Amino acid sequence: MADGARLDIQEILEGLGQRVQERPYPMLALGVFAGYVAGGGFFSKLTRPMARAALGALLVPGVRERLRGVAADLGARAPAAQA
Numbered sequence: 001m002a003d004g005a006r007l008d009i010q011e012i013l014e015g016l017g018q019r020v021q022e023r024p025y026p027m028l029a030l031g032v033f034a035g036y037v038a039g040g041g042f043f044s045k046l047t048r049p050m051a052r053a054a055l056g057a058l059l060v061p062g063v064r065e066r067l068r069g070v071a072a073d074l075g076a077r078a079p080a081a082q083a
Contacts (some may be wrong), residue, residue: 020027041047057063 016027036042042051058067
């Protein structure tokens with residue numbers, strides 16, 4: 001069980017390293033965002049209006065359907081990448 005988990009973590013880290021090499025700027029942005037959220041910035045006065053706008057956009061059916069399509073596309077690609 002521990003060996004399987006170790007291999008899974010190793011695969012995740014290798015995949016992450018590959019993505020950083022292929023597309024460094026989006027991965028840098030993701031790191032900055034993760035640090036911002038982890039540092040408590042998600043609940044700041046600056047972020048609150050942006051979060052409200054994002055949630056409001058999710059209420060619009062066209063945006064919601066587009067996000068579902070993107071999520072379905074990403075879900076369809078994930079098993080192919082693991083094979």
